[in-house]
Amino acid sequence: MAFAYLQAALNARKREGLLRQRRIIDSSAGAMIEVDGQHFLSFSGNDYLGQRQDIAVMQAWVEGISSYGVGSGASPLVTGHTRAHQQLEEFLASGLKREAALLFNSGFAANQAICQALANPNLCILSDKLMHASFVEAAKHCDGTYKRFRHNDIDHLTTLFASSNRQAPQQSQANIQDYLIATEGVFSMDGDLGRLDELHKVAQQYDAWLMVDDAHGMGVLGKTGLGSAEQLNLSQSQVPILMGTFGKGIGTSGAFVAGSQVLIDYLVNFAKHYVYSTAMPPAMAMATYASFQSLADGVKQQTLTQRIAQFRQLCLQTGVPITDSQTAIQPIVIGDPVKCVKISEDLKQLGLWVTAIRYPTVPKGTDRLRITLSASHKHTDIDAFVDALVIVLKRYQVLTHD
Numbered sequence: 001m002a003f004a005y006l007q008a009a010l011n012a013r014k015r016e017g018l019l020r021q022r023r024i025i026d027s028s029a030g031a032m033i034e035v036d037g038q039h040f041l042s043f044s045g046n047d048y049l050g051q052r053q054d055i056a057v058m059q060a061w062v063e064g065i066s067s068y069g070v071g072s073g074a075s076p077l078v079t080g081h082t083r084a085h086q087q088l089e090e091f092l093a094s095g096l097k098r099e100a101a102l103l104f105n106s107g108f109a110a111n112q113a114i115c116q117a118l119a120n121p122n123l124c125i126l127s128d129k130l131m132h133a134s135f136v137e138a139a140k141h142c143d144g145t146y147k148r149f150r151h152n153d154i155d156h157l158t159t160l161f162a163s164s165n166r167q168a169p170q171q172s173q174a175n176i177q178d179y180l181i182a183t184e185g186v187f188s189m190d191g192d193l194g195r196l197d198e199l200h201k202v203a204q205q206y207d208a209w210l211m212v213d214d215a216h217g218m219g220v221l222g223k224t225g226l227g228s229a230e231q232l233n234l235s236q237s238q239v240p241i242l243m244g245t246f247g248k249g250i251g252t253s254g255a256f257v258a259g260s261q262v263l264i265d266y267l268v269n270f271a272k273h274y275v276y277s278t279a280m281p282p283a284m285a286m287a288t289y290a291s292f293q294s295l296a297d298g299v300k301q302q303t304l305t306q307r308i309a310q311f312r313q314l315c316l317q318t319g320v321p322i323t324d325s326q327t328a329i330q331p332i333v334i335g336d337p338v339k340c341v342k343i344s345e346d347l348k349q350l351g352l353w354v355t356a357i358r359y360p361t362v363p364k365g366t367d368r369l370r371i372t373l374s375a376s377h378k379h380t381d382i383d384a385f386v387d388a389l390v391i392v393l394k395r396y397q398v399l400t401h402d
């Protein structure tokens with residue numbers, strides 16, 4: 001039978017406890033979601049600051065629609081690039097102290113575009129092993145060489161340079177290869193931070209470029225919510241390719257790449273995901289701009305910081321096995337996909353939504369509850385959540401003592 005492998009692959013996933021199925025969210029308000037007529041307090045989304053339903057952001061969206069309509073109507077190089085897009089790009093470039101910025105419809109598209117557009121047989125990409133699938137899949141398939149260094153392991157990265165005979169620029173007349181080091185600001189599944197300060201020094205040493213995917217840092221980190229680069233004051237020469245997304249802490253959708261004018265002009269000309277795709281709705285650009293404005297005072301970030309501290313303290317008191325992550329992403333590694341799903345289902349019985357994240361989204365044997373905290377959670381939500389976690393984790397011997 002033609003295409004028999006489709007059903008076979010699904011069957012195999014089901015057997016291994018790895019089959020994915022979507023759930024329909026009927027409504028959501030703050031951290032509450034409604035599924036099949038039941039309401040749950042969610043600890044699974046990426047709306048870390050509650051921006052999806054911020055009044056100013058929603059208002060900007062409506063104003064955008066009244067000015068431009070709901071869609072952009074064309075790709076950016078045709079008639080899809082509006083004043084609203086330009087305003088957001090200029091805001092990002094100036095806030096991040098970059099020469100220019102470019103909007104994409106999603107972080108997935110931006111990561112694919114970077115790899116596709118920069119690819120050539122002389123490009124060597126060295127990325128952190130835990131980099132997001134949107135980058136890894138593109139890097140694997142691009143012309144050139146792709147290697148991964150162990151998570152946050154600077155020594156291993158240096159070894160990779162050494163094994164490819166890469167020399168510091170002063171020792172070599174002509175570096176025939178271009179090297180791109182890629183990492184994340186905040187790692188999506190673990191919540192720990194990329195070692196950006198060390199990585200940019202290694203990049204400098206080997207005349208490489210550093211690229212940072214700051215999907216989970218945007219909105220959350222930095223004095224005004226502009227992410228890891230703002231927090232660590234990383235310049236354009238230290239991080240020549242800075243990518244961020246809007247679908248998480250910013251509460252809207254889409255992404256950007258910021259860097260030199262040459263980089264952005266190059267992407268405008270050669271990034272197929274940009275050139276051949278309808279531009280993001282202008283209303284989205286306006287809502288995104290409004291979201292950054294509303295986050296600039298840092299108030300919601302302070303609330304999030306308090307929730308994270310409260311959650312961690314309660315977990316440490318009760319023995320819930322959290323990791324060292326200090327961000328909104330607080331994983332509890334279960335290590336077995338079937339058990340992980342059962343725990344997630346039991347939490348649902350208690351009105352709590354925590355999605356089980358399994359292989360291949362995370363490495364084999366590290367299936368986990370990817371708990372995410374938000375400024376939308378109330379202090380009492382966190383108390384109730386940890387109480388429930390203790391009950392359910394004891395049931396599955398993840399937590400053993402009293």
Ligand SMILES: Cc1ncc(COP(=O)(O)O)c(C=O)c1O
Nearest residue numbers: 106107108132134188215245247
């Ligand atoms: C680190 C990272 N990069 C890129 C993406 C893709 O971004 P988007 O959801 O905007 O496609 C994600 C999304 O989960 C992510 O976690």
